Each structure stands twice: as structure tokens, then as C-alpha cells.
Amino acid sequence: GESVGLHLPTLSVQEGDNSIINCAYSNSASDYFIWYKQESGKGPQFIIDIRSNMDKRQGQRVTVLLNKTVKHLSLQIAATQPGDSAVYFCAENWDYGGATNKLIFGTGTLLAVQP
Amino acid sequence: EAQVTQNPRYLITVTGKKLTVTCSQNMNHEYMSWYRQDPGLGLRQIYYSMNVEVTDKGDVPEGYKVSRKEKRNFPLILESPSPNQTSLYFCASSFRRQNTGELFFGEGSRLTVL
Numbered sequence: 001g002e003s004v005g006l007h008l009p010t011l012s013v014q015e016g017d018n019s020i021i022n023c024a025y026s027n028s029a030s031d032y033f034i035w036y037k038q039e040s041g042k043g044p045q046f047i048i049d050i051r052s053n054m055d056k057r058q059g060q061r062v063t064v065l066l067n068k069t070v071k072h073l074s075l076q077i078a079a080t081q082p083g084d085s086a087v088y089f090c091a092e093n094w095d096y097g098g099a100t101n102k103l104i105f106g107t108g109t110l111l112a113v114q115p
Numbered sequence: 116e117a118q119v120t121q122n123p124r125y126l127i128t129v130t131g132k133k134l135t136v137t138c139s140q141n142m143n144h145e146y147m148s149w150y151r152q153d154p155g156l157g158l159r160q161i162y163y164s165m166n167v168e169v170t171d172k173g174d175v176p177e178g179y180k181v182s183r184k185e186k187r188n189f190p191l192i193l194e195s196p197s198p199n200q201t202s203l204y205f206c207a208s209s210f211r212r213q214n215t216g217e218l219f220f221g222e223g224s225r226l227t228v229l
Contacts, residue, residue, distance in 0.1 A: 043220030
């Protein structure tokens, strides 16, 4: 809902421009990373993931970049559309495929697309 | 349609009045989890379950209980709610081992404790 966007860093872009959303993760041992999109009033929705043995992965209009040296993850959205307006979360998996499959979520970035 | 269903979506209650938030998934997922979402704090895990009759604490379990008697259901129980449990709650599920870590989330349950 709307309260999710409070206190969040906000990225404002013009429709048609490219967006880059950044995320710093905490655990150097994390081996799996995911980006989620949360629209107002809805639950988070999976966008794209990347394993630690990769530094780039592309989907439809989205690209995720992973820099393990500085523990940084970014999500690039090409030709941003009004429907992309949402809160975007990165998540790191501390135990992928293991006993807990534990995800740690970032606090999120609000993407506001201006028409 | 594959989905995670939570009920109620909105609830206002008073301190100390026991309540249960239900969660049901129709995807035959082994893994289910509850999160709470608060402004500035992101999603924090309350409890999770790797399979039927297997549950464990997440990062913020105090004041909550869960049960997993059936694979599809994972209710969240607040025995004696307090105002600091006012939050937006999400249930999520996934296959335990898979090539993606995709979690499927419910639509959320907004709880207010007065």
C-alpha cells in the first residue's frame, strides 16, 4: 500500500527513459539474488534473479548486474513505462537450496515514472 | 490460477484479542513463510515452514505462532495482539528446491491493533 513507499529512497524518471535501481547487500557468502516489484496494495512479485557465478543477466526490458567485489546489485529497466511505477526490492539468499532457503530483503526503492 | 490467498485483507482489532490470519496456496509448495512489512524496515520474516509439521522461527517471531498441519495452509496466530504488531503481513510460498528462488506472495493483510 501507500505506506510502503514512505521513508524510501525515490527514483523519479521520465517515461521512455532507462531506470537504474541500486542495492547494496550485506553477506559476502550470499550466492543468489532476486529483484521483486511491489505495486501499491499488492504483494511483491518476482522480476529476475541471478546466481553469484554470473555478473549479468537479462530478461524482458530488465537487466540485473552483480558486483561481488563491492557487494552491489543493480536493476536496469529499459524504456521505463508508467506501469513500472512501484517499490523495488532486492533480496539475497543466505541459504539457497539449503535447510532454510532464507531471503533477506532490502528496504526498497520507490520508482516514480513521470508521463 | 496459481495463487496465495490470505484472509482477512484488512482487520482492526483491540489489544489482547486473539486473531488468526489464514494463508492458503494451491501450488503444492513445500515452503511457506510469513513476513511483516513496516515503513523503513522492509520485509522481515516472522516464521517459516519447510514442509508439513516443520516450522521454525524467522527474524521477528515474538508474539506470533504458526502451524502447518496441511501442506496448503499456514495460518499466523496472534494470541494476544499488541499495538506494535500493527503492520502489513504477507504470506509467501515456493518449492523448496528449484532452479529459481521465486517466492509467490499473497496480496497482504493489513492489521491494526488498537
